[in-house]
Amino acid sequence: MKKELLGRGTIDADDLELYKILDDEDEIINVIKNAPIRNGIKFDHKDGEVVSDM
Numbered sequence: 001m002k003k004e005l006l007g008r009g010t011i012d013a014d015d016l017e018l019y020k021i022l023d024d025e026d027e028i029i030n031v032i033k034n035a036p037i038r039n040g041i042k043f044d045h046k047d048g049e050v051v052s053d054m
Contacts, residue, residue: 002016
């Protein structure tokens, strides 16, 4: 990714911070659970349900 996309100028250096490449399932789940919610969709971490205001 870094060599190809950054090298070709198709992304900025800051864009490399937007993703993670992981191969450990526990770490993947942890990243997903702790990811910021950006769409205004509320998520209840207690029971794992999406709470909709619509």
